[in-house]
Amino acid sequence: MADPMRIRAQASGDKAIVRVLMSHEMESGQRKDAAGKIVPAWFIQEITASHNGKVVMTSEWGPAVSKNPFLQFSVKGAKAGDKVSIKWVDNRGATRTDEATIS
Amino acid sequence: MRQALIPVALAMVLGASPVLAQKTASQGIDEYRAMLQDGNPADLFEAKGEDLWKQKRGPKNASLEACDLGQGPGVIKGVFVSLPKYFADTGKVQDLESRLLTCMQTLQGFDPQAIAKTSFGSGEMANVTAMATWVAAESKGMKFNLSQSHAQERVMYEVGKRLFFMRGGTHDFSCASCHGEEGKRIRLQDLPLLTKNPGDGIGFAAWPAYRVSNGQMWGMQQRLNDCYRQQRFPFPGFASDATVALSVYLGVNAQGAASIAPAIKR
Amino acid sequence: MNTKTRLTGLAVAALALVGCANLPSVAELNQITDQMVKASFRTQAHVNVERLTQTDDTNRLCSEADASGQPLDEKVAKAIEETNLKAIRWPSNGQFIGDWKRGETIAQSGRGLTWTDDPKMANGGNCYNCHQMDKAEISYGTIGPSLYNYGKIRGVSDPSSAASKPIVEYTWGKIWNAKAYNACSNMPRAGHMGILTEAQVRDIVGLLLDPKSPVNQ
Amino acid sequence: MFRRLTMQNRRQAIQHSAVVASLLSAAGWLPTAAQAAPNKAAFEAKTVQEAVKASGGANISESKDVTLTAPDIAENGAVVPLGVSTAMSGVKHLLILVEKNPSVLVAVFNVSDAVDANFATRSKMGQSSDVYAVAIMNDGRALFAKKEVKVTLGGCGG
Numbered sequence: 072m073a074d075p076m077r078i079r080a081q082a083s084g085d086k087a088i089v090r091v092l093m094s095h096e097m098e099s100g101q102r103k104d105a106a107g108k109i110v111p112a113w114f115i116q117e118i119t120a121s122h123n124g125k126v127v128m129t130s131e132w133g134p135a136v137s138k139n140p141f142l143q144f145s146v147k148g149a150k151a152g153d154k155v156s157i158k159w160v161d162n163r164g165a166t167r168t169d170e171a172t173i174s
Numbered sequence: 175m176r177q178a179l180i181p182v183a184l185a186m187v188l189g190a191s192p193v194l195a196q197k198t199a200s201q202g203i204d205e206y207r208a209m210l211q212d213g214n215p216a217d218l219f220e221a222k223g224e225d226l227w228k229q230k231r232g233p234k235n236a237s238l239e240a241c242d243l244g245q246g247p248g249v250i251k252g253v254f255v256s257l258p259k260y261f262a263d264t265g266k267v268q269d270l271e272s273r274l275l276t277c278m279q280t281l282q283g284f285d286p287q288a289i290a291k292t293s294f295g296s297g298e299m300a301n302v303t304a305m306a307t308w309v310a311a312e313s314k315g316m317k318f319n320l321s322q323s324h325a326q327e328r329v330m331y332e333v334g335k336r337l338f339f340m341r342g343g344t345h346d347f348s349c350a351s352c353h354g355e356e357g358k359r360i361r362l363q364d365l366p367l368l369t370k371n372p373g374d375g376i377g378f379a380a381w382p383a384y385r386v387s388n389g390q391m392w393g394m395q396q397r398l399n400d401c402y403r404q405q406r407f408p409f410p411g412f413a414s415d416a417t418v419a420l421s422v423y424l425g426v427n428a429q430g431a432a433s434i435a436p437a438i439k440r
Numbered sequence: 441m442n443t444k445t446r447l448t449g450l451a452v453a454a455l456a457l458v459g460c461a462n463l464p465s466v467a468e469l470n471q472i473t474d475q476m477v478k479a480s481f482r483t484q485a486h487v488n489v490e491r492l493t494q495t496d497d498t499n500r501l502c503s504e505a506d507a508s509g510q511p512l513d514e515k516v517a518k519a520i521e522e523t524n525l526k527a528i529r530w531p532s533n534g535q536f537i538g539d540w541k542r543g544e545t546i547a548q549s550g551r552g553l554t555w556t557d558d559p560k561m562a563n564g565g566n567c568y569n570c571h572q573m574d575k576a577e578i579s580y581g582t583i584g585p586s587l588y589n590y591g592k593i594r595g596v597s598d599p600s601s602a603a604s605k606p607i608v609e610y611t612w613g614k615i616w617n618a619k620a621y622n623a624c625s626n627m628p629r630a631g632h633m634g635i636l637t638e639a640q641v642r643d644i645v646g647l648l649l650d651p652k653s654p655v656n657q
Numbered sequence: 658m659f660r661r662l663t664m665q666n667r668r669q670a671i672q673h674s675a676v677v678a679s680l681l682s683a684a685g686w687l688p689t690a691a692q693a694a695p696n697k698a699a700f701e702a703k704t705v706q707e708a709v710k711a712s713g714g715a716n717i718s719e720s721k722d723v724t725l726t727a728p729d730i731a732e733n734g735a736v737v738p739l740g741v742s743t744a745m746s747g748v749k750h751l752l753i754l755v756e757k758n759p760s761v762l763v764a765v766f767n768v769s770d771a772v773d774a775n776f777a778t779r780s781k782m783g784q785s786s787d788v789y790a791v792a793i794m795n796d797g798r799a800l801f802a803k804k805e806v807k808v809t810l811g812g813c814g815g
Binding site: 199205209210387440 | 728729730731732733735736738779807809
């Protein structure tokens with residue numbers, strides 16, 4: 072199974088800034104291995120962010136997003152103690168969901 | 175590829191005045207580095223390392239929580255800035271990574287030789303790097319203060335100094351060829367002077383670090399390994415005495431430098 | 441004194457015996473270092489461990505001087521320079537000046553002779569890692585002096601002229617074996633150590649001295 | 658739920674690619690409907706124009722109301738920090754694109770009332786290139802900001 076994400080969510084005024092690091096190879100599909108064969112693309116394709124269980128944002132990615140991806144966004148009306156969860160799904164259908172409490 | 179990219183990319187930066195362009199390029203690179211500081215993927219390895227430390231693993235199905243990294247069993251905070259140091263139970267001076275191997279052997283029953291032979295970034299070797307990242311992060315901001323009270327620690331410093339200045343390989347390079355003078359650079363890459371602080375604070379005190387260029391987490395052992403590769407030296411064994419001695423020399427030279435590990439590097 | 445037996449074992453064993461005594465002598469520390477190098481480094485791919493364990497007197501003496509913080513004794517330095525000067529191989533066809541365009545490619549390349557390099561591919565000269573050369577290349581290192589306008593500054597307008605001969609020969613010699621002119625130079629001995637071929641050295645000399653080379657614009 | 662809603666919105670916005678995708682899916686060329694990227698055509702586009710069109714945008718024009726955050730120079734093309742934001746209302750999607758990448762589209766952020774129209778991520782760049790931030794409005798207009806990012810590679814040149 073994929074390694075856990077690191078989610079930092081900090082309340083700031085009337086919103087919370089969310090910073091996420093995800094553990095993923097994000098293989099571009101352009102690279103060749105030692106034997107000269109193309110390494111197939113393998114990347115996170117969909118992101119879903121929820122605030123206290125309600126979906127607030129979705130995002131779609133291609134293989135150009137860097138390895139071990141970083142994502143930052145702000146949730147309106149979120150305050151300390153609220154929960155933020157992030158779910159990703161990659162192009163092989165693997166998925167991971169992690170949750171953090173806003174500080 | 176690399177060689178082809180540099181002139182093309184930089185020729186575009188160049189414009190009419192090379193002096194001005196160069197200043198702009200290095201300022202631009204500083205800005206770029208600053209943008210990456212927030213959100214260092216080393217965090218991922220740190221989290222993984224903490225998890226691994228506490229997990230029951232290995233043939234003996236034990237955690238590493240009783241491991242003594244130099245300040246007593248289970249003490250993590252502050253150990254990174256005091257390593258390498260002499261350990262009475264092994265009768266050796268050890269760095270963080272070689273000490274982790276010792277604990278994985280004694281507490282968990284892993285074979286340290288087998289781990290030392292594993293390539294960087296795979297299997298238990300990747301786990302050692304992750305744990306080193308977590309242990310280092312727990313001392314972030316603390317100042318390097320290596321012991322030189324044991325005779326072996328002093329001998330290792332002296333040997334490390336000789337290794338630092340040892341010329342060899344096809345190119346006659348020593349560590350000092352690149353890191354022996356202040357204000358030098360390779361291509362556009364600044365080279366820290368590693369014989370004293372603050373240069374050594376940027377060099378030694380920054381590893382483990384996340385390497386942006388290849389998306390890998392590197393411990394000090396891998397940093398030294400790749401330096402030796404580029405020096406055209408033969409292959410230094412993982413956790414070998416020579417690598418530990420060199421770390422003692424660099425670590426003592428970094429006396430007083432605040433640890434910035436785990437850092438993010440090119 | 442059982443120094444000899446003490447130091448013949450592995451470096452680790454030697455260290456254990458040092459125990460709580462005072463710091464060993466310089467000679468003993470040098471021997472412990474040699475033992476530790478033998479125990480710690482190994483051959484990988486085409487990179488043989490002898491590259492380090494059987495390094496020559498030039499490297500050994502310069503390393504010792506560097507570690508001690510004392511400059512090399514003047515006589516020793518002269519002897520090193522003479523040995524290296526004698527070892528220089530001059531161009532077999534009498535031609536010192538090659539193609540500066542090929543020279544520029546060699547100067548740009550930093551590849552070759554690491555354990556991850558393919559030994560079948562041509563080695564690079566690593567020149568830009570340490571030197572400024574063509575002014576258009578701003579990604580240059582500063583470990584060595586700038587070589588921009590190298591030939592022009594030295595008044596070389598025709599490399600084949602008799603007047604240019606000393607500087608042409610010096611340039612060849614310096615690239616072939618830098619230690620012939622400065623015992624403990626930081627510069628690799630490109631020809632002497634087999635990093636570059638004779639033809640490659642010729643092209644680098646062309647890059648530095650050909651009046652048409654971008655180095656001299 | 659919200660997820661299904663977005664899918665519908667997206668379908669309307671990118672009817673063309675959805676049709677293509679469903680045709681491919683029917684022909685058995687795509688693994689499963691659930692796993693197939695809903696915006697496949699956009700992510701395979703080779704030009705900024707194509708990618709924007711496939712994402713439901715039209716009449717692309719430069720606008721000061723879209724902000725792109727990007728470094729002037731990237732020390733390494735493997736990781737280039739890029740951000741897109743706008744203070745305009747009525748934004749449906751924010752896109753980040755790198756013109757000279759093999760496929761230009763890096764990421765699509767679907768804006769909702771619950772988040773700021775302000776996102777940051779990091780992209781690979783194979784070479785120096787113009788980078789685009791594009792806002793696709795509810796009415797289908799596409800507004801962009803662009804900036805050239807130079808990519809260098811340092812180190813020993815080995």
